[in-house]
Amino acid sequence: MKQQDFLVCRCEEVTYNELMETASRTGCTARELKLRTRAGMGYCGGRTCRPLVQQITQKLEKAPHTRVTLKYQPPVRPISFGDLGGGEE
């Protein structure tokens, strides 16, 4: 039975087919897959789908990336412009 498409990245609404297709067409790394599709670049910072995005490209790579994870960037929680500017609530 054919697998129905589904979302992998809930924040940026990137689907399974989109990720698999992009990964197999470009043979890219996890980082590139993330940049191409925006999977893992949404509001949650990739906390939900990160293991899946890494898994997709790991399979296509000859040597697994045992030491390099997808990049993490501060702030690890979203910050409002108000807080950023030190303004009042």
Added chain:
Amino acid sequence: MYDVIIIGAGPAGLSAAATTANQGLEVLVVDEYMKAGGRLLGQLYEEPDGTYWNGIKESNHLYERANQSGAEIKLGTSILNIEKSGDVWLVYTEKDTYETSHLLLATGAAESPSPVPGWTLPGVMSVGAAQVMTNVHRVKPGKRGVIIGVNPLAAVIASELQMAGVEVTALTLPQMNGLNEEAAHPKQVMNQLLHVAHMAPSALIRQGSKWMKPSIMQDLGITFYPKSGFKMWGIPVHLRKAVTEILGDEKVAAVKLATVKPNGDVIEGTEEIITCDFVCIAGGLYPLTELAAVAGCPFYLVDELGGYVPLHNERMETALDGLYVAGNITGIEGAKVAIAQGVTAGLTMASNHGVQGLKDRIEQSIEEIEQTRDNAPFHFHPDVKKGKQIVQEKWEEMMAAEQPL
């Protein structure tokens, strides 16, 4: 300026807080949740001796102990970033920046998703979410639920839901896709379950664990596995059925369940609709390491521990001066191991801060972690000890190298 800041008020963080504060250090614990305890809060299961491991009581006990020893505990506070400036670690929250000489990351674990079509519908939640809603906040996640994913975490939480009067109509596999081959493969899931077979009060599985050891028998076992499943704590567990879709308009109304072959392929025409008002996704846990990563810690991927872990030694020191780790950030294990790791991290921080005479106690605490691990009633990952060995080896390799890897 604090002597010690601990990020995460779970079992590891709280035990480290009590340990360091008892050594006379100025300690701050920060956690974004409204209650202390972390994932421990939701835990409730029967120990082999018949008593209950009550996560709320254990959390309260750890909190009180940390509090009484003089640690300051700030809840409801998210950390945005950490950064080293000279000899000082800067810890940024939304409002304030704190400084410390020793920083312990005890940030625990996040849940790995196991996506299926329809999993963004309201009413679909991670299995940990249902656990917290039920045991911590005492609101039922729904009347009748389906748990997707058959693994130790799913089984334990299913029993907790049932205890609270929430009907769990089935534990079942997800339909196989390119992201979940292991979790959706009946035979592999069966193998994983055999590791925790002693937990299952089911004659089938308990008997099965004896005669299913040879692979050929496992094939037979899964082939003859009853299509209607077996019952664990009265909950049907299906290894030959998989959810192909979660149905609903504004929220969950049902799941579509299909029979699958022993290799996980869906058998056409076997779909049935199971009505439910909530669905739990049980994809397992992975170490939540984001702060270690932004700090620049070297990592290694250790599947036996649930994912990438920051490299650390037995004393819970990372490769970065003044940065320590304890608990599930070092690999997915039970709360008791996390508590033991917290003690070691605490003693190491105190020793590094200049408290004399802790050498023997640190050695002893490291042994206690091992003993706690050996005595655990089950392991989330059966090869956790091998995983720990890999971390140790990679740490030593890194230390032996001129340049950090």
Added chain:
Amino acid sequence: MSERITDHPVLDPIERKKEVSFLFNGKSYKGYEGEPIAAALLANNIRTLRYHEESGSPRGIYCNIGHCFECRVTVNEKQGLRACLTPLKEGMEIQSSGMLPTPVKEWRETHV
């Protein structure tokens, strides 16, 4: 339909502080002070907390411990608060957010 668990066979009853009223999308509900907004709403049988900014698909709690940000709501005009982490207070005005005009998705289709 969701309900509160008042009589657990093993766990001691939790301390429910005073009952408070709050507004969700303009309608008045009751919950307990200090419990997460997400729990209070679920006890009132409300699962949909927001609609996705691009697709408008309904979303509710997913991780329930602050990791996934799916439950973000506007509380007393402060946007992006996690309903699972925010303690309920008397008189809170909680608003769910909806679809926004964002052309990002179209950009992706031609650039991936």
